[in-house]
Each structure stands twice: as C-alpha cells, then as structure tokens.
Amino acid sequence: MKVLVTGGAGFIGSHVVDQLIADNWQVVVVDNLSTGRKHYVHPSAKFYACDITSDELEHVFAQEKPDAVIHQAAQIDVRQSMIAPLRDATVNIVGTVRLLECALAHHVQKFIYASSAAVYGMPLGEFIEESHQTLPLSCYGISKHTPEQYIRVLSEQYGMDYTILRYANVYGERQELTGEGGVILSFIQKMLMNIPPAIYGDGLQTRDFIHVEDVAAANVAALRHGAREVLNVATNRSLSINDLVELLNEMMSMRIEPVYLPAREGDIRHSCLNNHKAREVLKWEPQVSLHRGLNQTIQYVRSKMSIAHS
Incomplete structure (x- = not known):
C-alpha cells in the first residue's frame, strides 16, 4: 500500500513519514519546502517539491497512484492568518480542495486530514469533545474547519473513506525555533x-500538550481505523503555563522567573481535548x-542552538 503525505518535510509530517516507513508502507512526500526541510x-520516501495548490499535483497522483493520503501541509501561523487571510484560505482551503479533487480522480481509498483544536473556539466546558460547537476565533480556525x-x-x-484528526497543542523535535514555534520550544x-x-x-491558563510522536502514531492508526470519523488527538490532560515554566526550570536545573505581560x-x-x-x-x-x-x-533545542552558534 502506498501513502502520499503532504507536508512530509515538515514538523509533524516528517514524523508521520518515519513511522509509516518503519511500518513498511510505501511513502510519497509532497512538500513545497516553504517551512519544511528536505533533510x-x-x-526511503519518494519526494516531490510541489505545492498543493499547483497543477503539478495532478501529475504526482497520475505518476504515483497512492492508495491513501495523509494531509499535513498547511499554513499554521494564527497571527499570519489574521494579517493575510486570503493566503491562509488559499493554502488551507483551496489547497485541500485541490488535493481532494486529485484523490477522488485517482480513486484514493482513504483521506486523513490534520485539523486543529482551533476549530472549536471558546470551550464551553472543562473537556472538549468532538460534538462541541465549532465557532473559531481566528481565520486559521476557519480555514482548518x-x-x-x-x-x-x-x-x-x-x-471515499476519511478520518479527520483535530490536534491539541503539538510539540517536539523538528519544530521550528523561529516564528510562532509553539510555547514549549x-x-x-x-x-x-x-x-x-x-x-x-497570569499564567494560570492551561493547554493540552501532546508530543509529535503520538500525533504521528494517530495518523498511521487512522489508515486502518476511524471510518468517516472526527477525532481529537490529545492527552486528555491540561497543564498551566506557570507549571510548564516550573517544570522546565526543574528539568534544566535553572531558576528563571518568567515576565508577565497583559x-x-x-x-x-x-x-x-x-x-x-x-x-x-x-x-x-x-x-x-x-x-x-x-x-x-530540550535536547533537540540544545543541539539546534549549538549548531547555530558553531
């Protein structure tokens, strides 16, 4: 079975590709390298430097004929989505529709989509279930929903079968140090x-942080399970931002106090979630x-910083 992974040179997508290959899937990667890294x-994956909004995507499908698609490519910067909503919509909405057209034309059996907790908007309770109302607070949330x-x-x-995965706050190795990059990084x-x-x-706000390896594993599991389902990919546990700083101080043997801004x-x-x-x-x-x-x-950031300074 052959899987086409969009955004397969990126943070989450590259981890998905690694796990697929470890499980002996044939893998084709499509990535325009705007934020992804070829290395x-x-x-073992076949790589196409291709934008999901381009006509070239059709040629990739015709050439490779994948059995399944795992769609990770996206514009993920919430602030940028508010500054440049048209670009955000072009990548996230038009790009996905383009991909769907190719998948349907070439008889793809399963389509797995990386969505986001941003689709829910303001939580109405302590734990957000998939049936929670969807009222996004950002253009990014709209363009993922x-x-x-x-x-x-x-x-x-x-x-065509599908599984939609709504991610909590994903963190881990290969996340970019520049830009939004996630609060942990x-x-x-x-x-x-x-x-x-x-x-x-005040730092008492809480988030559900899930490691990228677990997110990748959920995508691989969705190839065989979750017919026409919408699923939260999360830890089911919340951590306050104050406690995160405390934990990092402890793990890195430091004593750095945060600064509080409005x-x-x-x-x-x-x-x-x-x-x-x-x-x-x-x-x-x-x-x-x-x-x-x-x-x-921590080890990943240390190594990236030491390379940058060498």
Whole structure:
C-alpha cells in the first residue's frame, strides 16, 4: 500500500513519514519546502517539491497512484492568518480542495486530514469533545474547519473513506525555533539563553500538550481505523503555563522567573481535548509522557542552538 503525505518535510509530517516507513508502507512526500526541510524527509520516501495548490499535483497522483493520503501541509501561523487571510484560505482551503479533487480522480481509498483544536473556539466546558460547537476565533480556525466540510460532503458523494484528526497543542523535535514555534520550544530556547520567558496573562491558563510522536502514531492508526470519523488527538490532560515554566526550570536545573505581560485579546483561557473517542476508535493512546517529551525537546533545542552558534 502506498501513502502520499503532504507536508512530509515538515514538523509533524516528517514524523508521520518515519513511522509509516518503519511500518513498511510505501511513502510519497509532497512538500513545497516553504517551512519544511528536505533533510527531514526519510531517504526511503519518494519526494516531490510541489505545492498543493499547483497543477503539478495532478501529475504526482497520475505518476504515483497512492492508495491513501495523509494531509499535513498547511499554513499554521494564527497571527499570519489574521494579517493575510486570503493566503491562509488559499493554502488551507483551496489547497485541500485541490488535493481532494486529485484523490477522488485517482480513486484514493482513504483521506486523513490534520485539523486543529482551533476549530472549536471558546470551550464551553472543562473537556472538549468532538460534538462541541465549532465557532473559531481566528481565520486559521476557519480555514482548518472549512476543509472538514468539503471532506465530509465529497467523501459521501464519491464513496471515499476519511478520518479527520483535530490536534491539541503539538510539540517536539523538528519544530521550528523561529516564528510562532509553539510555547514549549519558545520557552526552552529563551531559558537556555538565560532570557525570561514571556507569559501573557497570569499564567494560570492551561493547554493540552501532546508530543509529535503520538500525533504521528494517530495518523498511521487512522489508515486502518476511524471510518468517516472526527477525532481529537490529545492527552486528555491540561497543564498551566506557570507549571510548564516550573517544570522546565526543574528539568534544566535553572531558576528563571518568567515576565508577565497583559493577556492577549481572544486568547482561550483553558483548552483540553477529550481523547476517549480516538482511544476507542483508533486503538491508539499517547505513549510519550510529558517528562520524556520535554526532555527530548530540550535536547533537540540544545543541539539546534549549538549548531547555530558553531
């Protein structure tokens, strides 16, 4: 069986490719390298430097004829989505529809889509289930949610199976140190430079942090499970930003106090996704403990910083 992975040179996509190859799948990677890195692509995968919005995508499908698609390519910067909503929509909405057209034309059996907790908007309770209302607070949230509807309607129309995975806050190795980069990576980098990390608000806001290896495993599991399902990929546990800084200080044997800045308008106070449905449907559960995941990420940032300074 052959799987085409979009964004397979990126943070999450490259981990998905690694796990697929470890499980003996044939893998084709499509990535325009705007944020991905060619050296992240597993040497056993076939690579196409291609944009998902381009006509070239059709040629890749015609050449490779994949059995399944795992769609990770996206514009992921929330702030950029508000500054340049048209570009955000072009990549995330138009790009996904383009991919769907190719998948349907070439009789792809299964389509797996990387969605986001951003589709939910402001949580109405402590744990967000998949049935929670979808009222995004950002253009990014809109552009991740809209393709879900295209996938559902077109798959029902043409008989293609799909699984939609809504990710919590993903962190880990290969995440970029520049740009938004995730709060965990940003904090580690600053603390290693002896710079106090900035917390917006009182630090009591909570997030559900899941390691990239567990997210990749959920994608691989979705190739065989989760017919026409929407599933949260999360740890089902929340951690406050204050506790995150405390934990990083402890793990790195430091004592750096954060600086507190005014809360950002529109920031969600508490976010924790219920993962019970994914556990049941995908026969999957997170394997990477927070301690192990943070330790691996600290080592990754240290090595990246030492290379940058050498």
